[in-house]
Amino acid sequence: MIRLPIFLNVAALHIPDGFLSVPVALLGLLLALIVLAYTLRQTRDLLGERQIPLLGVMAAFVFAAQSINFPVLGGTSGHLLGGALVSIVVGPWPAVLVMTVVVGLQALLFQDGGLLAIGWNIVNMAVLAVLTGALTFGLLKRLLGSGRTSLIIATMAAAWISVVLSATATGVELAASDSGLLAAVPAMAGIHAIIGLGEALITGAAVILIARARPAILYQNQDAGDYRAAYIFAVGLIIALAVATFSVLSSSLPDGLERVALDYGFADRALDPILRIMPDYTLPGIEGNIGGIIVIIGGAILAALLILLVGWLVRHRQSYRATSGESSRI
Amino acid sequence: MIEATNTDLNSPKTESQSGLASLDPRSKILLACGFILTLSLLPPGEFLIYGLLLIVLYISASLSDCSPVYLVRRSVIALPFAFAAVTLLFTIPGESLLTLPILGIDISVEGAIRFASIVTRSWISVQAAILLIILTKVADLMWGLQGLHTPAILVSVAGFTYRYLDVLRSEASRLRTARQARSATLSAGRGGGTLLWRARVTGWMVGSLMIRSMERSERIYNAMLARGYTGEVKTLTRFELRSRDYWSMLVAALTAVIIILVAHFL
Structure with a gap:
């Protein structure tokens, strides 16, 4: 059962052991522990004994759904990642638990993703994907109203953004472990910008089908935990991702500078720090990647600002509406 | 089509009770994680030591009635991700090993070493994880995780x-x-429709x-x-840490420290 790399397989997001440096891996474990502790507190009240079979079956569903292939071109096929879908249907915090179990079992039972790298794999696929999916879905639903078209748009945007952001985060973690892997950031983001389209189409169709066949399922979880907290967490994670991308970029430039210094014979390392942000500097061999990274950082910061702005506007408008006695649309 | 699932659950789990298989699940989880941590703490380029650890892994597998061949066969799962490391060949500065003919890009010796180190360590780590799941029943693994304070x-x-x-x-x-x-498919394997x-x-x-x-x-x-479910799952599994657990973990920890020190300072 050799899995061919031609599979546009989202398994490319599962970082195996050996790629992350030990400090980076430990940081990921710490972050995952903190978020999980918070998630367990969030879900403690709504998790009656009834919820445990539901969440367990949902996690098994994610495994099964990932085995439904989506034929793309020739022999290649893609499949669902599922973070955004589960997040939309069962609510963000229970979805974090479901996806954590999925990622954990993938590592333990199937060696899809490493045991030490499990922290970051959880953060990327179970936390970042789920919460940013919930944030995007929630914001767009609020902005666009409750029609079917707005449901489709919000779902597809949520799926796409969740995949692209978790892929970008994966790239940043690789680059933070080894500056030679800097190119992983634009590569991951770029490839998954395309894979994310498949995720968006599949998730959109799935949610529409559920909305038609069993609308109750889609709305029974509206009170599944604190959505506001999930949105705040998501915004925080996006900002952290932007900052991390930034610092990875700036800390890995000296490596390249040393090479320049060697090439030109002044290797005595008395390099002015200002040189490190020299704008027209490019790494030999991967020209254009720096441009790509800057675009991603800019995009991430812009997205974070936009989300903050929109969030503020929405809250402002809501409180305005509340004071003027008009009933809220949601 | 049916076999398109990307994982198989029906791997031949040995029922052996020898070697590592006889340990408490908690010890097995800790040993596997410790092994992988040790590998990650080694500097790049120490291929002799990587080889040594691989041999240790294969010996422990054989002592536990698990064929190393099976470990190798299943470890191909980690291959696709190796492509993510390919850029290392080009981005690490250093003496040129060879220049790609058309593109004119240099592959440096240091880059090649870093690439090979990452891929090798990743490959060995995957085999350690595979050995863990072969030697531990899933129910025991769950019990072990709970014993290690997983919520x-x-x-x-x-x-x-x-x-x-x-x-x-x-x-x-x-x-x-x-x-x-x-749905009709074309002979080229293309799906029907748009x-x-x-x-x-x-x-x-x-x-x-x-x-x-x-x-x-x-x-x-x-x-x-x-059937009387109250929200708590009870299992019949009971394990306790015995002297062989303590001894194996002690020996493993000491070996790991020595290997890491040797790799860094000799």
């Missing part, structure tokens, strides 16, 4: 997931069979699988209530 909710959700994994997978494979029976249509069909399959799963979880819950 109880996560462990019980994971237990349910494992229980229903095959059930939902066969549900998914029935959906795939139905799709195959109803890309958008194929994506929509996949989405509908996923959606209906989700509805079926949720309804099934209702039935499961009711069936469990009928």
Whole structure:
């Protein structure tokens, strides 16, 4: 059962052991522990004994759904990642638990993703994907109203953004472990910008089908935990991702500078720090990647600002509406 | 089509009770993680030491009645990700090993060493993880995780997931069979219809699988209530740490420290 790399397989997001440096891996474990502790507190009240079979079956569903292939071109096929879908249907915090179990079992039972790298794999696929999916879905639903078209748009945007952001985060973690892997950031983001389209189409169709066949399922979880907290967490994670991308970029430039210094014979390392942000500097061999990274950082910061702005506007408008006695649309 | 699932649960789990297999699940989890941590702490380029650790792994596998050949066969799962490391060949500065003919890009010696180190360590780590799951029954693994203070909710959700994994997978494979029976494919292996249509069909399959799963979880819950479920899963599994657990962990920890020190300072 050799899995061919031609599979546009989202398994490319599962970082195996050996790629992350030990400090980076430990940081990921710490972050995952903190978020999980918070998630367990969030879900403690709504998790009656009834919820445990539901969440367990949902996690098994994610495994099964990932085995439904989506034929793309020739022999290649893609499949669902599922973070955004589960997040939309069962609510963000229970979805974090479901996806954590999925990622954990993938590592333990199937060696899809490493045991030490499990922290970051959880953060990327179970936390970042789920919460940013919930944030995007929630914001767009609020902005666009409750029609079917707005449901489709919000779902597809949520799926796409969740995949692209978790892929970008994966790239940043690789680059933070080894500056030679800097190119992983634009590569991951770029490839998954395309894979994310498949995720968006599949998730959109799935949610529409559920909305038609069993609308109750889609709305029974509206009170599944604190959505506001999930949105705040998501915004925080996006900002952290932007900052991390930034610092990875700036800390890995000296490596390249040393090479320049060697090439030109002044290797005595008395390099002015200002040189490190020299704008027209490019790494030999991967020209254009720096441009790509800057675009991603800019995009991430812009997205974070936009989300903050929109969030503020929405809250402002809501409180305005509340004071003027008009009933809220949601 | 049916075998398109990307993982197999029916791996030959040895029923052996020799070697590592006889240890407490907690010790096995800790040993596997410690082994992988040791590998990650080694500097790049120490291929002799990587080889040594691989031999240690193979010897422990053989002593536990697990063939190293099986470990190698299953370890190909980690291969695709190795492509992510390819850029190391070009971005690490250093003496040129060879220049790619058309592109004119240099592959440096240091880059090649870093690339080979990452891929090798990753490959060995995967085999350690495979050995862990071969030598530990899933129920015991869950018990071990709980023993290592994994939150109880996560462990019980994971237990349910494992229980229903095959059930939902066969549900998914029935959906795939139905799709195959109803949609024409061209001989080149291309699916019928437009890309958008194929994506929509996949989405509908996923959606209906989700509805079926949720309804099934209702039935499961009711069936469990009928059997006295109170939210707590009880297992018959009981383990305790014995002297062989302490000894193996002590020996492993000492060896790891020595190997790491040797690799860094000699």
